[in-house]
Amino acid sequence: MTDPISLRVNGVEHSIAADPNTPLLYILRNDLQLFGTRFGCGLGLCGACSVLINGQKIHSCDVPLWDCVGKDIVTIEGIGAPDNLHALQQAFIDEQAAQCGYCASGILITAKSLLDKNPNPSESEIREALDRNLCRCGTHNRFVRAIQKVIGMNEGAKHV
């Protein structure tokens, strides 16, 4: 058995006993019970498993555990909780931006990564940023509207 590996997720240090080549996705879901990160394709093509690693949006199905050591990993659970929602999560609820919702947490992660870098993206910049997040229910326009709503709030805050 390999030595335990130290992993920092949502600001908490964890000791993980698993094959270092294990994709991060399965560590998050099955060792840390962070189920908001979802399996979609295993090939980095659909975005359902998106997490932030050192602030970058990464497909967790496609990155091995060993490559995450010493880095800051943030999952949807680290963005906000039911009793302490992030503005993006609140906007998704306000806009009823979900049908099945399976892709929603990956889209939230991508949106968070976008707004962290560019607080005032245009609509086409939002859509481009989300082009590697697939949605099958056809909820795309609601997701974009929810993200724009948060940008509007940021704008409002700037003018206060």
Added chain:
Amino acid sequence: MSNQAKTSLPQYLLLNSRLGQRMSFNADRTITIRPGKVEIGQGIISAIAQIAAEELDVDYSRIQILPVDTTISPSEGSTSGSRSIQEGGESMRFACAEIRHLFLEASAKKLNLPISALKIKDGLIYGNNTQAGVSYWDLLADVNLDVDATGRALPKNPNNYEVIGLSLPRKDILSKVTGAAFLHDITLPGMLHGRIARPPSFQAKLISFDQEPILAMPGVKKVIRDGRFIGVVAEREEQAIKAMLLIERHCKWSESALLPDMNELEHFLYAQKSEDEILKDVGGSPSDVGAEINATFTRPYLAHASIGPSCALAWWHDNCLEVWSHSQSIFALKDELAKILKLDPEQIIVRHAEGAGCYGHNGADDVALDAALLAQELDGSPVRVQWMREDEFAWEPFGPAMVVKLSGSVDSSGQITKWHEEIWGNRHIGRAGRQPKPGLLAAWHIGEGMEAPLPVDMPIAMGGGSQRNAIPYYEFPNCKVLNHAIQSMPIRTSALRALGAHLNIFAIESFMDELAVLAKLDPIEFRLRHLKDERAIAVLKTVRAKANWQPDFVSDGTRGYGVAFARYKNVGNYAAVIAEVLIEENIKVKKIFAAIDCGLVINPDGVLNQIEGGAIQAASWTLKEQLLFDRTRITSRNWEEYPILTFSEVPKVEIELINRPDEPSLGVGEGVTGPVAAAIANAVANAMGVRLRHLPMTPKNVIAAMGE
């Protein structure tokens, strides 16, 4: 109780008549309702909760929902066909009305007032002039819900609705944007992980398999082989996946080239033996019908392609098999598992938990059997099986390829004088439990193996399948429609959103535009001339106004507008659609306008969400989607070989709802799919003068159409 009152009850309340089965009143002053329909991403359980809140006169926040569970929930068939509000909503509505009445009777005694003097507000029953009331929860000892529905208490008059008609938030979104929310996220104590190593093609035969190297892998607990079904169970999920991949390397298969040529599907379908049926034949064979045109429309096989691959949990314990599934047909799945596993149905419990979006019959039921087959070998450990992306693409039942051939004529006054239509393709319903042969994938691989049964259709009066919407909703003096249901199935097919209605409406509504050109009439005007139903006319006129339709618009070749109409199943919701397309490097659908009449609207935003989604998914089918295969194997195995519309490519959708509170509610999940496809084709013809009759509208198919 009169018989008449009882027979006026909705069918699924008559079949599950115990009122107490429908709900429990909890100590914390909430109510847990037990609908018979399942959440598959469409928001249905929230809409049924809204109906319950209305009929019980309690706040929506007090309603909790138990997912369908074979030990306690009413059995209301499958959650499909856009029938959940009509079926599951109605049974809940009548049950709540009667339960409300039982509480009114009990409180009338307690308060010593006639029922007519009582009102209910948020579960509190009070008289006109008394301060103190009694609540539902105060009366639990006085009310016996363990009785059958009688039909003596009618639901509210829609004029008195206060909750129905509001855009209340769905109850399932909070968990979906914060963390665990799906069946996929359930963990049971001691749970193991399973994967199935499927054959490389539908009819592949297993020559040899050496399981020794697999058993030596870290974490592997068991390899299960039965016929050409091979499963593996491991302690950790990634170990099960690794083992599955290694099994594939240690199997020798013999394969045959049994699939049709994917570029010649039209001729393949014509060549198959078929069951032929005349769906409509009026007007004989008229002579002198005016100018006649012919056209042929096709679609390829389409995938449901849910973002989350199918998943199930199974646990064999205490001589009982407990299964968690995101099936649309929880009770039918239980019976099918019993049949295949040769168990008493009483030994099986199936509990619904949400899966990723469901757009028809996908792998949900199949993976439940996979998990059950593994669980039976595991001495009491629960097992979770999730299909890989490649499994989902290669093994889900696909929406069938179809052909529609049309010929028609218009006279000099612009009336259609002849309409002849023939359709070819598989029937559309391959769900388990519809026929004697087992309907679950692994059942065809275990033991000696067997052929999958051919799918069936429902009778046309119940919505049909291949023949859904094959009969035009328009009034034609001469109309002949013939169905050729093919009797071979080289590629597994079953129900995909809208079933045959998608291509049938695509063909009919494209051809209506072709005939309008022949008649030199505006396509909306042309349709209105052939419609008598006022509600159909209303949606067309509404969408015309909403899109600011210009009958005289002349395209410069870069932009076009197209219209289409259908009444889903010819008895369901009315949908009129206008598409705006841009001709760029590819065809881009910029905007879709829709006018929808679905009778009484329960939750306007929920309805909009469903229609937006249906429109975008249909635009994706129309522009991009086709299952790829060679003569042996399915080759669409992931998103690169089955691309769907992305955020930058999806159209904007603007919808006008025509609410009709006095008309029954009609489901909206599927109704726009056919009209959207046709409106896009009509818009392309408007922009480019090129008629696209073969889906999808890939550059290859567009170039081919330009050469016609």
